[in-house]
Amino acid sequence: MNIRTRALSAAIAPFADAALILSETNRFYYTGFAASDGALLVSPALTVFYTDSRYTEAAENKLGKEAVRDSGRLYEDLAAVFESNGIERVAIEADRVTLSQFVELQKKLPGVTLVSDEALTKEINAERAVKAPEEVGAIVEAQRIAERALDTVLGLIRPGMTEKEIALKLEYEMLSKGAEALSFETICVSGANSSLPHGVPGNKKVENGDFITMDFGAVVRGYHSDMTRTVALGRADGEMRRVYATVLEAQTAALAAMADGTTCFDADKAARDVIGNAGYGAYFGHGTGHGVGVEIHEKPNVSPRGADTLKTGNVVTAEPGIYLPGRFGVRIEDMALITASGCENLTKAPKELIIL
Ligand SMILES: [Mn+2]
Incomplete structure (x- = not known):
């Protein structure tokens, strides 16, 4: 025993x-x-x-x-x-x-x-x-692999590459850098496809003026990581920048609200209010986050319907997004370890808008 x-x-x-x-x-x-x-x-x-x-x-x-x-x-x-x-x-x-x-x-x-x-x-x-230190250690290790993979792939993306090629490169890099498996099938969607929160990477070529959203993760010792970054290729117009800044502000607000004792409803609301106040409330349909561990989605469920209260030792994502149908979408996702006084962001990749 x-x-x-x-x-x-x-x-x-x-x-x-x-x-x-x-x-x-x-x-x-x-x-x-x-x-x-x-x-x-x-x-x-x-x-x-x-x-x-x-x-x-x-x-x-x-x-x-x-x-x-x-x-x-x-x-x-x-x-x-x-x-x-x-x-x-x-x-x-x-x-x-x-x-x-x-x-x-x-x-x-x-x-x-x-x-x-x-x-x-x-x-x-x-x-x-509620994760023990060795579980958090495995999740962080998986997350570092995912970040290093992203770093490499950001240097490889060129106009004309397909979404599928970018997704495959992320997967190749995670597995070469020590992931024992992928957390889930990598999402890479671009341009108008990026308005599909869980779109499947296809043969669409990425073009200048596209947002590219990549959602991916690695598995280490049975534990998963989860992150999303949205980058622009070549240029970003005014509304793209406004939407990106709004999602980043919402994501920052969710992380700031997360602490032992915060209800999942309130953590979600912190992000949802920022997006609602900016006028994009109708374009954020999913929950703000979820627990991560031996499965990619586990408790607690950080959403308007989440009945749980955050507890020290939870590892949860903060991943609000705005998706404008037929135009573009933005999602930014980090993983955080809940502590007594707040949370520790386990994701180290930068979040300022990157224009490749
Ligand atoms: Mn996620």
Whole structure:
């Protein structure tokens, strides 16, 4: 048992005797061991990691021989463990277990009550949202790789290159500089396409007078980074500069509002008010930010609908944008570590308008 499984087994006590974690992401979070197959049983008395022969040796090295069992006899073994440890209520991940898994669990484990409400999901999300120093370290390392990749690619962009080429160069640079994977499919949109917040890079060539928005990230030790920069190619007209300055002011306001105890609603509002007051409120449709960690999008959700309150140890993005349909868009995104007195910006790349 490690510090995370110990915390989880204590937290579930009011509603369950054990948690059965089936999702790959949460299994990784609680064990530090990445495997496409497996199940993790967490209870105060014991922690068992079930996996198949492809992973057995590596799992035993990581978690100890006594904690690893063969998933070939998962249900028989679970039933025996439940029986001998007096486990009657077993919590499962309501947001991740598939309907067929659920039906199978009910059929194969008739002796226990499956706790399938949101209780376990809420607890896991809350624990994952507060990062330990080594998690922040991995995120920062991933972020530095992304920044160095951007630095290189900004020197390569020329009129006539396609969005796809720029996206591929960012991905190549992140992977060459030590990313173990990409956080998500790189977004590179330009000109009128930049009004699509999550547009797919295509064969459009970048031209002088275009904004180019790049949204990308790297993965290090299972942890993701996320950043967005918008740069102009050749020139930027008055309205482009006005929109850029407004987004930067909104992003700065969101970061200034972020601190332990700030509601996600208020952090979002800080950015939204700046954009609304500048007359662009109708053109900022998405939330201001989201948590980042073993997944690219996790809790807390910094949006008008976000019910959470920011807590010391959260790592969240601040990424307001303005998107003028058919014309252009701007988004600027940093990641910040929430602290007691404010936040520490984990992103070091400059944010003043760059004209290439
Ligand atoms: Mn993001």
